[in-house]
Amino acid sequence: MTTVPETSAPPAVPFGAEHTDREIRQQPRVWAEMRERVREQRDALDAFLAPLLAEPGLRVVLTGAGTSAYAGGVVRSALAAVLGVTVEAVATTDIVAEPAGCFEDRARPTLLVSFARSGQSPESLAATEIADRLLDRCAHLVITCNAGGALAVAHRDRAGSHVLLTPSEAEDRGFAMTSSLTCMLLGALDALGRGRVRGLGxxxxxxxxxxxxxxxxxxxxxxxxxxxxxxxxxxxxxxxxxxxxxxxxxxxxxxxxxxxxxxxxxxxxxxxxxxxxxxxxxxxxxxxxxxxxxxxxxxxxxxxxxxxxxxxxxxxxxxxxxxxxxxxxxxxxxxxxxxxxxxxxxxxxxxxxxxxxxxxxxLGITPDNPFPAGEVNRVVQGVTIHPLD
Missing domain, CATH: 3.40.50.10490 (Glucose-6-phosphate isomerase like protein; domain 1)
Known part of the structure; x- marks a missing residue:
């Protein structure tokens, strides 16, 4: 078997890959900044989370769409082991499409943890609104890269919500989520795991x-x-x-x-x-x-x-x-x-x-914008949120 060696400085980056290349490489540095943000908010996070985690029967739902949905899947079992409560990963796209199937027990206290790079995807805000409508008690931990996004703005000054922002550099300018994903992952593991997830840092x-x-x-x-x-x-x-x-x-x-x-x-x-x-x-x-x-x-x-x-x-x-x-x-x-x-x-x-x-x-594709004709968009478009009957 062979291992990957540590190497010298990289060569010049091809045109059309500048953002994606930089955002992949910056991750070790911005992870340190993300951990510092969690440390700075530790008291506020504990004040928000401690009463919730003491609730009998608490259900934690990790949610997002696309890459942000996979974030929930990665951290689910580690957080369940640390917190000792039910933790599930449910995509916002599932919550929006089948609300009743995702929130069957109205009386069960729930913490909805929302991952979102931009916070501008229609499903992101709709999922939090649906949870509030269908559940008697729902608190929100929003982990996002965009302080001005609709999701962050809606929950920033709201009782029962806490917004955890990544470093601004993690709001990837490239098409694909790279450092945005890993900073949100790290934020969730640090904020909720409180140092009990091995291998961070x-x-x-x-x-x-x-x-x-x-x-x-x-x-x-x-x-x-x-x-x-x-x-x-x-x-x-x-x-x-x-x-x-x-x-x-x-x-x-x-x-x-x-x-x-x-x-x-x-x-x-x-x-x-x-x-x-x-x-x-x-x-x-x-x-x-x-x-x-x-x-x-x-x-x-x-x-x-x-x-x-x-x-x-x-x-x-x-x-x-x-x-x-x-x-x-x-x-x-x-x-x-x-x-x-x-x-x-x-x-x-x-x-x-x-x-x-x-x-x-x-393949000669420009990674920063692999769909120049707009067939697929950096922030999803064309979604209609239908009223909940």
């Missing part, structure tokens, strides 16, 4: 800093291979990471490279038909000892089925990787061997972002 920052220089040649070479589709695999919290990684590749390549997310066990149940000799695989290997066994099983199987170099394991530690698949490649995340998977996802998603960036450049 300096360890995650250092691991990502090793990856971001462009001369991490193996990541670039993998992305620039003549592959026409990719599979992203992960289990537990890393299932949502696989979904986000597949979405990033689809977005930045303008839909020209197919991507399929699945779990290590679920892949064999039909989705394996997606494989061709020109398929690349990114497998996010869990740090959980039990879950890891299943990841290593599928690593062994896929490394034996595909040409050399087309299967990559992204992992916090090396044990078992070489035994499972000696010819496979590994991108090891230093310092993350004991991290919870939700924290491991922070530097791991940087790998996926870099793959998507360089796959886009290989």
């Amino acid at each position: 300096a360890a995650a920052q250092a691991a990502a800093a090793v990856l971001t220089p462009d001369s991490t040649a193996r990541i670039t070479a993998f992305a620039r291979r003549d592959l026409d589709r990719f599979v992203h695999l992960g289990s537990g919290p890393l299932k949502a990471l696989a979904g986000e990684s597949a979405l990033k590749l689809l977005e930045l390549t303008g839909g020209r490279v197919g991507s399929l997310p699945e779990t290590s066990l679920g892949f064999r149940h039909g989705p394996k038909a997606f494989l061709t000799p020109r398929t690349g695989v990114l497998l996010f290997v869990s740090n959980d000892p039990h879950t890891r066994r299943y990841d290593l099983d599928i690593l062994r199987e896929l490394a034996g089925a595909l040409p050399a170099g087309q299967v990559v394991a992204v992992a916090g530690r090396a044990d078992g990787l070489a035994e499972a698949a000696p010819a496979a490649e590994a991108w090891l995340l230093p310092g993350m061997s004991e991290a919870d998977d939700a924290a491991l996802a922070l530097p791991a998603v940087v790998c996926a972002q870099l793959v998507a960036l360089h796959a886009s450049l290989r």
